[in-house]
Amino acid sequence: MIDTGVTLLRLLLGLSAIFCLGYALLTLLVPRPRDFTCLERAAFSFGVGVLALTLWMLALTWGGAPFGLAWILGPPLALAAALLLAPRGRRAIREDRRARRLRPRMALSGWDWLFLGLLAMVFLFALPRAALYPMWAWDAVATWGCKARIFFDTKALDLTCIDAHNYYPNLIPLLLSYLYFGLGQANDYLVNAIFPLWGALLLGLLFSLSTRLGLSRRFALGLTAFLALNGTVFIVHLYIAYADLPLAFFTLGGAALLYLWLADAAPRGSLPLAACFLASMAWCKYEGPPLAATLILAAALTLVWLRPAHWVRRLGQLTVPLAGLVVGYLPWRLFAMQQKLEIGADHIQGFYPHQMVQGIYYLLAGLVEPFYFGFLWPALALALVLAGKRLWRSPMLFLALFVGGNLVAIILAYAVAPTSAAEFPGYVRATLDRLLLHLTPVAALLLALGLKDLDPSPANDPGEGTQGLMVNSNLRPEI
Amino acid sequence: MTPAKTWRFWLVKLILGLWGLQVLWLFWHFGPEAADLAQRAARGNLGNAIRQEEPLYRWATALQVVIPESAAYVFLDDYAAGKEIEVRYYLTPRRHILLSPEVPAGFLFYALHQEHAAFLLIRESPKPLGPGAQAALHSPAFQPVKIPGPGLTFRVDHSRLRWGFYD
Numbered sequence: 001m002i003d004t005g006v007t008l009l010r011l012l013l014g015l016s017a018i019f020c021l022g023y024a025l026l027t028l029l030v031p032r033p034r035d036f037t038c039l040e041r042a043a044f045s046f047g048v049g050v051l052a053l054t055l056w057m058l059a060l061t062w063g064g065a066p067f068g069l070a071w072i073l074g075p076p077l078a079l080a081a082a083l084l085l086a087p088r089g090r091r092a093i094r095e096d097r098r099a100r101r102l103r104p105r106m107a108l109s110g111w112d113w114l115f116l117g118l119l120a121m122v123f124l125f126a127l128p129r130a131a132l133y134p135m136w137a138w139d140a141v142a143t144w145g146c147k148a149r150i151f152f153d154t155k156a157l158d159l160t161c162i163d164a165h166n167y168y169p170n171l172i173p174l175l176l177s178y179l180y181f182g183l184g185q186a187n188d189y190l191v192n193a194i195f196p197l198w199g200a201l202l203l204g205l206l207f208s209l210s211t212r213l214g215l216s217r218r219f220a221l222g223l224t225a226f227l228a229l230n231g232t233v234f235i236v237h238l239y240i241a242y243a244d245l246p247l248a249f250f251t252l253g254g255a256a257l258l259y260l261w262l263a264d265a266a267p268r269g270s271l272p273l274a275a276c277f278l279a280s281m282a283w284c285k286y287e288g289p290p291l292a293a294t295l296i297l298a299a300a301l302t303l304v305w306l307r308p309a310h311w312v313r314r315l316g317q318l319t320v321p322l323a324g325l326v327v328g329y330l331p332w333r334l335f336a337m338q339q340k341l342e343i344g345a346d347h348i349q350g351f352y353p354h355q356m357v358q359g360i361y362y363l364l365a366g367l368v369e370p371f372y373f374g375f376l377w378p379a380l381a382l383a384l385v386l387a388g389k390r391l392w393r394s395p396m397l398f399l400a401l402f403v404g405g406n407l408v409a410i411i412l413a414y415a416v417a418p419t420s421a422a423e424f425p426g427y428v429r430a431t432l433d434r435l436l437l438h439l440t441p442v443a444a445l446l447l448a449l450g451l452k453d454l455d456p457s458p459a460n461d462p463g464e465g466t467q468g469l470m471v472n473s474n475l476r477p478e479i
Numbered sequence: 480m481t482p483a484k485t486w487r488f489w490l491v492k493l494i495l496g497l498w499g500l501q502v503l504w505l506f507w508h509f510g511p512e513a514a515d516l517a518q519r520a521a522r523g524n525l526g527n528a529i530r531q532e533e534p535l536y537r538w539a540t541a542l543q544v545v546i547p548e549s550a551a552y553v554f555l556d557d558y559a560a561g562k563e564i565e566v567r568y569y570l571t572p573r574r575h576i577l578l579s580p581e582v583p584a585g586f587l588f589y590a591l592h593q594e595h596a597a598f599l600l601i602r603e604s605p606k607p608l609g610p611g612a613q614a615a616l617h618s619p620a621f622q623p624v625k626i627p628g629p630g631l632t633f634r635v636d637h638s639r640l641r642w643g644f645y646d
Contacts, residue, residue, distance in 0.1 A: 118502065125513050132516070132525040135568075142564040146571060153548075153572045161574045162567070189526050229502050235509065374501045379494045386487055454491060 007183055011190055014182030015197070017073055022049025024080035027089045029276065030269030034095045037212070039204035044273060046201055047253055050246075051280045051328070052076060054174040058331055061157040068155065069181050106217075115221040119203065122228050122235060123196055130192040130239035140241035143168060145188055148176035152186050159341065167343040169332050171284045172243045192241050199238045202249040203228055206441055209256045210448040212265070219455045220448070227444040230374030233433045234440070243285045244434040250284055251291055252441035253277040255402060258299050258321065259445070262395035264308075271317060275324025282328030291406065291438060292325045298401040305397060351416055355424060359414030362428045363407065372433050373440055380443050383450025399446040403439055410435050535562060538628025539569035542600070545624060545632070546573050552598035553591055553635075555580045555612055562602055580609045587611030588618075592640040598624075599633040 022045035026033050029048070033041055056076055057067065065071050083089045108116070135145040143164050151157055151173060159166045179191040203224050210220035228234055237245040257274035260266035278295065281288035296318055303311045303318075336343055367377040384391060384400065391400055410432070419427045519525050530536040546552055551574035556563040558577060567575040576594050578587060580601070588611075591599065599621060601612050608616070612631075615621045620639040624632040 125509060125516070128520065129512065129516055132520070134527065134530050138561060138564065141568045146564070146568045149568065150571050158572075161572045163575075164564075164567075187526075226498060229505055230498065231501075232505070232508060235505070370501055370504075375494055375497050382490055382494065451491070454487060 007187065007190060010183050011179065011193065014179050015194070017077060017182075018049035018053060019045050020049070021052055021076050021080045022046055023092075024083040024089060025049070025052055025276075026273070027086075027092045028083055029272045030267065031088070032095075032268065033092045034099060035267030035269075037208045039208040040212075043201040043205040043208075043249075043253065046197075047250060047280055048273070048276050050171065050175055051276055051283065053178060054171045054283065055331060057174045057178065058157060058170070058335060062335060066155040067151065067177065067181060072178055072181060109218065111218050112221055115218075115225040118225045118229055119221075122238070123200060126199065126235060126238035127193065127196045130196050130241075131190055133189055133192075133239070135188045135192065135241050137240035137242065139243070144172045144243055145176065145241060147173035148180065148191075149186050149188070151177035152180040157335075159339070165286075166341045167336055168286050169283045169288065171280065172246060176241075192239060195241055195245060196238045198246050198249055199228075199234070202245070202252060202441055205249070205252060205256070206444055209252075209445060212260070213445075213448055214452050214455075215448055216455050219451070223444060223448050223451075226379070226447075227376065227441065230376040231370060231372045233372050233437050237437060242434070244437050247281060247285045247288055247291070248438050248441050250277050250280040250288070251295075251438055252445065254281060254292065254295055254321070255399060255442045256445060258295060259395055259398055262299060262302055262398050271320040272324075275321045275327070278321050278324040279328030282325055283332060287435070287438065289325065289329050290409065292321075292328070294405050294409065295402055296321055296325065298398050298405060301401055302395060302398040305392070306395070353415070354421075355417060355419075356411060356415035358424065359411045359428070362414070362425075362432060363411055366432045366436060373436065376440060376443065376447070377436075380447045380450070383447045386453070387450045396446070396449050399442060399449070403443050403446060406439050534629050535565055536569065538626060538630060539566050541626045541628065542566075542570060542598075542632065545626065546570065546598050548572055550574070550597040551576060551594050552600055553578055553587070553594070553596045554600045554602070555582065555587075555609070556602040557604075560602075566600070566602075578611070580604060580606065580612065582609060582611040584611045584614035587615065588620075588640045591635055592637050595637055596635055597637070599635050600630055601633075602630040 019042070023033075023041070025048045026041065026045050030036070036044065053072070053076060057072060060067065060071055084093065135141055146162065146164055147159070147170065150159070150162055154161075157170065157174070175194070176191050179194065180186045183190065206227060207220050207224040210223050211217060215223065234245075237248075254274050254277035257266060257270045257277065261270050261274070278292040281292040299321075300315060300318055303315050308314070333343075366372055380403075387396065390396060413435075414424075414428060417424070417427060519529070552570070553576045554563055554566060555578055556566075557580065563577050567577075574594070576590060576596060578590060582590075587599075590596070599615055601608070601615075615633060618640075620636045621633040622636070624634050626632050
């Protein structure tokens with residue numbers, strides 16, 4: 001019993017260190033973290049903390065230092081302490097404390113309780129399902145979890161004993177191995193708790209962003225429950241230890257920050273923060289760099305199409321998220337080249353038109369198949385129709401271009417996939433739900449924008465809106 | 480409310496109604512898993528105890544004692560069965576080489592010699608043993624190791640497998 005308590009405490013301390021590091025870096029990236037809501041700060045702190053810690057572990061390997069808690073946590077926490085003791089860090093903490101004292105109580109209505117109850121049920125199932133069962137799903141055992149065990153056993157990012165897509169980025173395996181070091185053992189069930197945590201942060205971020213975009217609290221909660229309880233894919237990914245849910249989280253963060261920036265509603269420091277999320281996308285999964293690149297491309301196309309004031313200068317400002325993508329992509333690529341890791345086993349040999357036709361059919365079927373994502377994608381189609389001209393006359397275009405562009409990219413990827421005719425349906429079945437999961441939170445955000453007009457109690461309506469959730473919002477169009 | 484707004488609300492209500500039904504279906508879908516979780520929690524049969532129920536895990540745990548961490552082993556199995564990845568997971572950081580159960584003797588012996596593999600593991604299968612595995616059974620370079628489990632274990636003296644003349 002005491003051992004279990006100590007193990008849980010060590011896990012919580014390990015996670016707290018990530019939040020602490022991320023929050024300290026947030027005070028460096030963002031002039032006033034209070035411009036973001038509490039839920040947004042938690043999600044951004046965790047995302048930035050994970051990115052910094054795992055890149056630091058890659059740097060340790062490069063420098064030849066063996067993994068151990070002292071080396072992994074010592075320098076980053078020293079940096080975090082220095083940042084939090086600096087005037088900007090002290091001010092951020094002071095403002096957080098003051099805001100906590102001033103926060104009014106939230107008055108929840110019947111619908112709020114219903115949506116919160118549904119969300120609570122998801123996590124009452126997913127958290128113990130993740131943290132009490134050992135890793136068992138295919139990719140968790142074959143790739144992410146296996147690498148984490150090796151990194152823990154060898155105390156280095158050592159891939160000499162394994163051949164399991166060694167060129168894949170290592171944010172997840174390094175994070176899991178860090179938690180193993182924190183626990184003092186390769187406990188491959190307790191660390192799975194990080195995945196429902198990631199899911200909760202994703203949903204918290206979606207809720208908070210929805211209220212920021214103008215939805216009432218009730219609509220935002222409903223939308224959050226609509227994402228979480230639509231089909232099986234999201235719930236299953238809360239406990240199977242795959243990298244797809246973290247990638248979906250980073251994609252949502254990056255897309256939302258860029259959208260706010262395009263809509264002139266972003267708090268200061270949003271672009272550097274978006275850059276961190278794009279870096280995390282590239283460092284999280286093999287599909288991350290193209291996803292991040294399409295975010296930048298969609299933002300650029302939106303600026304060119306809408307031509308807002310200073311649009312040329314703003315196009316230049318997109319080099320900030322581009323730099324983030326490079327920071328997330330290049331270190332691992334250089335390391336892989338230095339270690340002579342074979343890169344890109346998915347050899348593209350040609351374009352297969354029949355696979356493209358089949359891919360279109362499977363994609364459309366996947367979008368409307370309730371087993372995957374319930375009615376979320378049909379609801380999005382409806383919302384886009386309802387949005388009308390707003391779709392191409394507002395920054396909403398950015399999210400639509402990103403989602404639509406990536407759906408086309410999925411079809412093209414299937415058209416060049418090197419599989420036999422017999423293997424192809426199985427290949428699609430094994431990948432389509434995960435590829436769509438990367439986009440689904442952004443699709444939910446787009447749904448929020450599309451349905452905004454139908455919300456009878458918008459966010460600025462006192463008593464119904466973001467009471468107690470948005471203490472500050474800075475609408476200055478700055479980076 | 481304008482007619483246009485009215486049909487919009489009806490459409491939204493239709494989606495919400497379907498969603499409500501779908502939420503009920505989700506409870507039904509995840510019900511068995513939730514029941515299993517509740518039963519295991521009540522019995523305290525969680526974490527590593529779940530793995531102990533699997534013969535493959537017990538076999539791999541016994542192999543951990545026999546195969547040194549610095550050694551390499553060849554595993555004969557179908558990748559699609561998904562068992563090879565589990566064994567590799569349990570036996571890391573030992574170097575793992577997967578070959579098909581149908582591998583010809585020449586290639587199996589070549590791989591064992593070339594990779595300096597110290598062990599050969601053959602997962603049991605309803606299919607008869609392939610030519611490589613059959614040859615291993617009759618070669619003096621392979622010493623059977625008696626470990627109960629869903630597979631055969633052989634200690635390999637790879638220095639006795641001089642490649643180049645098996646085919």
